[in-house]
Amino acid sequence: PHITLYLDSYLHEGFPRLIHGLQELNLRPLATTLLGAKANLELSRHRNHYVVDLSNKDQLIQLHKKINAIAMLHHSPLLREKTRKLLDKRGISTNGKRENVPNNIRDEQIFDPHITLGAIDIDAHQPNLAEVESNIKSVLGTEIIVSNFSATLYGKLPGEERFKLIERVIIPLPLNQKID
Secondary structure, three states: OOOOOOOOOOOOOOOHHHHHHHHHOOOOEEEEEEEEEEEEEEHHHHHEEEEEOOHHHHHHHHHHHHHHHHHHHHHHHOOOOOHHHHHHHHHHHHOEEEEEEEOOHOOOOOOOOOEEEEEEEOOOOOOOOHHHHHHHOOOOOOOOEEEEEEEEEEOOOOOOOOOOOEEEEEOOOOOOOOOO
């Protein structure tokens, strides 16, 4: 399980700069607890997104903001392919460039920390949420100490369908500091 704190497009030379910036952050470990399952309707993606909700969202949001501030300094001027497709679907033309994304679209991105269980097309058979809760009840209430995070770079060559792992760097949060 993971929490995606930031996801964007990078040029290969931007990744080492990102790593350096993230290693310079003075972050402390934090704790979160697994709460119940819920379904989030994502009309723009025509799906229901099933997740396990988390406690201490404010701390996770602050961690996201700190990582986001560093990451934005080094991202590519080009949008991720997935982002371009979503914007095209909404009738927003960007020519693939980040600078062409309207400010109101950038501002509507809301970070909601969660653990993803799965995503199901709206037209497909949906799971029974009570059954999902029953299946995960043994882990609900489990406290997770966030003591590190990873920065991962994936890439693909033109014509390739799938992204491949290029590099993963684990950034520890010093355990000798008090956990928030």
